Amino acid sequence: MSRPRPRAILFDLDDTILEYDGSAARVWRLVVAEFTGSLAGLDVERFMAALNEYREWYWGDPERHRRGRLDLPLARREVVRGTFDLLGVAAPAMADEIADAYSVQRELVVRPFPGAIETLTYVRAQGIRMALVTNGTSAMQRGKIERFGLESCFDYILIEEEFGVGKPDERVYLHAIEQLDTSPSEAWIVGDNLEWEVATPQRLGIFSIWIDGAGAGLPKTANVQPDRIIPRLSALKDFLR
Ligand SMILES: [Mg+2]
Structure with a gap:
């Protein structure tokens, strides 16, 4: 060879x-922790478990992956909304806020x-x-x-x-x-x-x-x-x- x-x-x-990708979980945790106080039933560990489940499904499809990576801010909103659905949380505006906060923080930690x-x-x-x-x-x-x-x-x-x-x-x-x-x-x-x-x-x-x-x-x-x-x-x- x-x-x-x-x-x-x-x-x-x-x-x-x-x-x-190595920083993703750390940044999600930091961002979601900021929001747990303002929404009953939102817990970092439960959120992370549901998020991982939903992300695996979301990014596992090549065509959805292609569309998602060409509009990451939108993809992240879809991912958090899907995660909220899994958790039975109905707060789409907060889902978008979390996704947008993640989009900002995520780029800051790239090294x-x-x-x-x-x-x-x-x-x-x-x-x-x-x-x-x-x-x-x-x-x-x-x-x-x-x-x-x-x-x-x-x-x-x-x-x-x-x-x-x-x-x-x-x-x-x-x-x-x-x-x-x-x-x-x-x-x-x-x-x-x-x-x-x-x-x-x-x-x-x-x-x-x-x-x-x-x-x-x-x-x-x-x-x-x-x-x-x-x-x-x-x-x-x-x-x-
Ligand atoms: Mg690569």
Whole structure:
């Protein structure tokens, strides 16, 4: 499975370079705790249990996921309203308030993983061409790219909303690779999503490195085998020495 050094690497953004999902539960708890006093029957633990159940259902459908990530503030309102339904709480205005407060707080706590930016700089110094390939809206993704000074790390940046389609549409990977003036067999991809950064790119002949941030290994239900598994982006350097 070993390969020569790549000519190009495609990088995912959220939960690969930036810690994003990892902060979700913590932020939900903080936000909901602010509201528990003003609504009888609203309890943080009960809310979290119902929220997790509803989120799993909501984000588990690929088409709902696509619509949701292209309008996260609306998706979060739908998620909190659905959670309230599960709890038997009829307070749609408060559901929206909680969702909107979460949307604000969530973006504030986004951070690069330790060593992530240094790793990008290291890869760039090796003369490897680099693309950032990220799903989501232009405003949200560009906002994070600018905030953390990521633009100068990459030769090309592809954002789902700007390009018109997102991962796992094959055109996304092929276009990015073409922009880097290389071919799938000379390219690697790094990311945390087994469909977006492993299954589809592998079908195209791209060498895939999966980030197992939770350290839990491949899920039993996974029907893919990444070419490499690393615990965090900074471990990528070990393959490029
Ligand atoms: Mg990701």
